[in-house]
Amino acid sequence: MSVRRPRKPTGVPSKPKAQTAWYRQGKLLDALVLGAWSLVLFRYWITGKLFLLLHPDYMWLANGAAIVLLGMAIFKLMQKKQTVTRDTASHTTLLPPQVSSFILLAVAVVALIYTPQAFAxxxxxxxxxxxxxxxxxxxxxxxxxxxxxxxxxxxxxxxxxxxxxxxxxxxxxxxxxxxxxxxxxxxxxxxxxxxxxxxxxxxxxxxxxxxxxxxxxxxxxxxxxxxxxxxxxxxxxxxxxxxxxxxxxxxxxxxxxxxxxxxx
Structure with missing residues (x-):
């Protein structure tokens, strides 16, 4: 008597492909967040609005951060797929990674729209x-x-x-x-x-x-x-x-x- 093996459902992506798609989406989102915050700092730097927020002695920190964040965004886009280990997969956070990224991105968009004003x-x-x-x-x-x-x-x-x-x-x-x-x-x-x-x-x-x-x-x-x-x-x-x-x-x-x- 022969026993038939259950067929694998069609139309369901394999686990490696699902992980790859998730990784690509997360990588693009992280790069977008880093790039957006870099753009915020560059905007304040170029327009002179940083004078409304920081003492000139400390502006180099914000200007340096703009350059570093831009470099991190480029590096994130060029980064190859990482192997997900069991320790990494079991790591828990207060918010899911993508939710945290969307929050940071939303704040960056507000900062790009809003123009700082001097105290009156x-x-x-x-x-x-x-x-x-x-x-x-x-x-x-x-x-x-x-x-x-x-x-x-x-x-x-x-x-x-x-x-x-x-x-x-x-x-x-x-x-x-x-x-x-x-x-x-x-x-x-x-x-x-x-x-x-x-x-x-x-x-x-x-x-x-x-x-x-x-x-x-x-x-x-x-x-x-x-x-x-x-x-x-x-x-x-x-x-x-x-x-x-x-x-x-x-x-x-x-x-x-x-x-x-x-x-x-």
């Missing part, structure tokens, strides 16, 4: 504006006694005040600074704040500093977030019950937002 007056008011620096913030490393007063930026003036905070000591000194306009709620209509954000590492730790500007007209003539270049001299004014070093302008000029709007 709303963020400055939320974080609190200071005319001095605390010990946990930038120390007055750039304070130089011989620096001409008109060459000081806003952060230079703040560092100077950090060393010697008496405003009368600077009365009459020439000043020429630029920054964006803020309308503090508790200030009279004849004063506005000229502010800049300071970066110590990245945008996450940015904090605003600023100087008051005394106006001959209502501050409504200068909308919040407008960038101004202000020339004039320093005076001492009492604003909201506090004596402050204040700019008495001789010239106020509207300027475009700088390519790099932050101070360091």
């Amino acid at each position: 007056s709303d963020a400055a008011l939320q974080r609190g504006i200071s005319d001095s620096l605390t010990l946990t913030r930038s120390k007055p490393q750039r304070f130089m006694r011989q620096m001409a007063s008109e060459d000081r930026t806003i952060i230079d003036w703040v560092r100077t005040l950090n060393v010697y905070p008496e405003p009368d000591a600077y009365t009459g000194q020439a000043v020429k600074v630029s920054g964006f306009v803020i309308h503090p709620d508790n200030w009279p209509e004849g004063y506005l704040m000229l502010s800049r954000f300071v970066l110590t590492c990245c945008a996450a730790d940015a904090y605003p500093v600023g100087l008051p500007v005394q106006l001959a007209v209502s501050r409504q003539a200068y909308a919040p977030d407008t960038w101004l270049e202000v020339s004039g001299k320093m005076v001492t004014a009492t604003i909201a019950g506090q004596r402050q070093l204040t700019i008495e302008p001789t010239q106020l000029e509207t300027i475009p937002e700088p390519r790099n709007p932050y101070e360091y």
Whole structure:
């Protein structure tokens, strides 16, 4: 009596072919994810938007990562099929590999669509504006006694005040600074704040500093977030019950937002 062997179902791919197809799909997806993130970093690098995210001292890390990721994407495409061992097959992760790759790819696509924006007056008011620096913030490393007063930026003036905070000591000194306009709620209509954000590492730790500007007209003539270049001299004014070093302008000029709007 002969026994017939069951025939192998037709139309079902063999195991090696299925593994090969899965490997190719995974390899292409991984290469796409690496290439997309490389493109994100290259875009921020070439367009200068990286200035809105990182301190210049650390930009080489992002630029280097863009090159490395591009190399990894090319290597992934050229990589030959690896042998799947039993140890590799039994490895478990929180998310399936392809799901993790799709999540990373989706975030990269959002980063390609989204354009970073510089912090503005709303963020400055939320974080609190200071005319001095605390010990946990930038120390007055750039304070130089011989620096001409008109060459000081806003952060230079703040560092100077950090060393010697008496405003009368600077009365009459020439000043020429630029920054964006803020309308503090508790200030009279004849004063506005000229502010800049300071970066110590990245945008996450940015904090605003600023100087008051005394106006001959209502501050409504200068909308919040407008960038101004202000020339004039320093005076001492009492604003909201506090004596402050204040700019008495001789010239106020509207300027475009700088390519790099932050101070360091």
